[in-house]
Amino acid sequence: MDRIDPLSAGASAPAHRAAAHPGGASSGREAPVAGEPFIAADVGGTHARIGRVRIDRTGRVELLEHRRYACAGYPSLAAILREFAGSAMPDHAVVAIAGRLAGDRLVNSNLAWPVSLQQTREAAGIARLALLNDFGAVAHAVPHLDPATMTPVCGPHSAVPERGPALVLGPGTGLGAALHLPGPPPQVLASEAGHAALAAGSPRELAVLGELLQRWPHVDNERVLSGPGLVNAYLALCRLDGVAPRLHTPAAITAPALGGGGRVAVGRRSLFCGVSGRLAGDLAVTFGAGRGYLAGGVLANIGPFLRESRFAERFTNKGVFAEALGQVPVWLLDHGQIGLVGAAAWYAAQQAGK
Numbered sequence: 001m002d003r004i005d006p007l008s009a010g011a012s013a014p015a016h017r018a019a020a021h022p023g024g025a026s027s028g029r030e031a032p033v034a035g036e037p038f039i040a041a042d043v044g045g046t047h048a049r050i051g052r053v054r055i056d057r058t059g060r061v062e063l064l065e066h067r068r069y070a071c072a073g074y075p076s077l078a079a080i081l082r083e084f085a086g087s088a089m090p091d092h093a094v095v096a097i098a099g100r101l102a103g104d105r106l107v108n109s110n111l112a113w114p115v116s117l118q119q120t121r122e123a124a125g126i127a128r129l130a131l132l133n134d135f136g137a138v139a140h141a142v143p144h145l146d147p148a149t150m151t152p153v154c155g156p157h158s159a160v161p162e163r164g165p166a167l168v169l170g171p172g173t174g175l176g177a178a179l180h181l182p183g184p185p186p187q188v189l190a191s192e193a194g195h196a197a198l199a200a201g202s203p204r205e206l207a208v209l210g211e212l213l214q215r216w217p218h219v220d221n222e223r224v225l226s227g228p229g230l231v232n233a234y235l236a237l238c239r240l241d242g243v244a245p246r247l248h249t250p251a252a253i254t255a256p257a258l259g260g261g262g263r264v265a266v267g268r269r270s271l272f273c274g275v276s277g278r279l280a281g282d283l284a285v286t287f288g289a290g291r292g293y294l295a296g297g298v299l300a301n302i303g304p305f306l307r308e309s310r311f312a313e314r315f316t317n318k319g320v321f322a323e324a325l326g327q328v329p330v331w332l333l334d335h336g337q338i339g340l341v342g343a344a345a346w347y348a349a350q351q352a353g354k
Contacts, residue, residue, distance in 0.1 A: 037064060039085065039093035039126075040347065042134060042339030045110030045173030046071060046227070046297075049337060050084040053344040061144055061344045066337055071112040078123035091127040094347035096137030096339050098174060106131070110173045132346055134339060135176030136190035138295050139168045140349075141342030142180040145293070145333070151303060153294065154312035155329035164290030169193075169280050171229070172296040175222040179287055188346075193283060194222040201278045201314060205271060211236035224275055227298055230254065234268040254301040272298075273306050277314030284328055285321050292330040295338060303332055 035054055040061075042049045051066035067084060074080045081093065099108030099115065106115035121129040166180040175194030181187045198219045200206040212219045212232060224233045227250035234253055238245040247253050253268055276299070280292055299306060316325040 036090070036092070038090045038344075038347070039081065040340040040344035041081070041093065041095040041097075042137060042337070042343060043071070043077065043095055043097040043111075044134060045098060045108075045112070048077070048080050049340050050080065051337060051340045051344075052084075052090070053340070055344070055348045059348070061341045061348070063337060063341065066340065068336075074112075076113050076120070076123065077115050078120045081120075081124040081126070085124075089125050092347075093124070093126045093128070094130045094132065094343045096132055096134040096343040098134045098176070101131070130347055130350070132343060133178070133190040135168060135170065135178040135295075136188045137339045137342035137346060138170065138176065138293075139166070139178035139180040139188040139190075139342065140346040141338045142166050142168065142293065143186065144341055144345055145338070149334045149338075150293075150331040151307070151334060153307055153330040153332050154315055155325075156327060157329050157331075165287050167280065167283055167287065167289035167292040169276075169283065169292065169294055170296030171222075171225045171227070171276070171298045173227050175225045175229075176296070177283060179289070185349075193279070194226070195220045197221075198224055198275070199278065199282070201274065201317070205275065207240055208233055208236045208271065211239055221275075221279055225272065225279065230268065230272060230298065233271055237267055237271070250298065251301075254298065269302055269305055270309060273302070273309035273311045274314045276306075277309075277311035278317070280311075280330065281315040281318050281325055284315070284325060285318050289328060291328060293333050294330065295333045299332060300334065303334075306332065 035056075037052050037054045040051050040053045048069045048071050049066060050069065052064045054062050054064065056062045069080050069083070071080070074083070077095070077097075082089070097106065097115065098110055099106035101107075101117070104116050104118050106117075108115075117129065117131060163182065165182075167177070168180065169175075169177045177191045177193035179189040179191070181189060198209060198212075198221050200209045208224070209219060212223055216223065223229050230250045230253045231248065234247060235245055276294075280294070283289065284292060312330075315330065316322045318325055
C-alpha cells in the first residue's frame, strides 16, 4: 500500500498559515481552541471512517460521532467530508490516508480518486486540513487502546508491557506497518513494509511465489497480505492444484473462515496467516519490538481462524531469537475507529507543540 512520506510537506500556503508539521502535511489557519470539536478521518482504499472528536481535559480523544462511507460512492474526499459535516463544518480536520505526497498531490494506487491537499481543503470548506500516514495514525493510537478491544493472538498476556517499540501491522486494501516508539516524547515511524519483497517460508509458499513471479517481476508483501492479495494467492493455489476457482472476492474467501469454503480457500487462509506471522516476526526482530498489534479488516474477519492457525509458530520461528519472540505479546485489535482516534491524537499533540 502506498504511504505518505512522514517528512513530506503539503500544499504551499500563504504566509499567515501554519507550516506543515513533521509526520504529516497541513494547510490552513492556526490551532483550534482547546476542547473545540474537529473532524478526524481514516481513509483507505475501500472505506472512509469519519468522526467528530475533541480532546478532553486529560488529553484523551473523545469520539462524539462517527460514520463509515464507501469511497467509490463519492467523487472526492471533499464530498465525503462535506456530507459528514453538513452545514456544521468545523474549522479543523485531520485525515489519516494511504498514499505518498508529491508536492500538493497524493500518489496512491488504491484510492478511488485523486487527492490534492489544497483543493480538498477549499472544496470541503475547511480552514485547516492536515494529512498523515494512515498506519502511522494507528500507531499513534497505541497509548489510547482499550484492552477490552484487544484479543490475544500469541505470547504472554498477563500485562501490557510499555517498554520498547510497539509494532502495528495490518492488511486491508493494502498492507500497512508502523512502529510506536515510547517517549518522552513518543514518536511514530511509518514504513513501506508492504512494498518489501515477499519471502517464502515453506515449499508451498515458494510455489505460490513462483506463480506470482510469472505475473509481476517484483512480488511484494502486499501481493499476498491484503484484500486483493487474498485473491492473488487463492488463484495461484488453484493453478497449483489444478482446481477451477470458485471464489473471486476477498469477502468470499474470508467469509467461511470457520465453516469450510473448500480445501483451496482453507489453504489460502492458512497460507495468509502463516505469511502474516512470518512478516510480523521479521519486523519484530528487525526493530526489537516489545509488543505487536494486528489491525485491518482482513484479519478481523478471520480472527478465530487466525488464533488457531500457524501464525504464532511462524512469528517465533526466527532461529536464535525464537525464545525472545515467544515473550512478545501480540494482540488483534477490534476497534474499527482506531485510525481516526490515532489521527486525532497526533493532531492534538502537534497543535500543543509536543
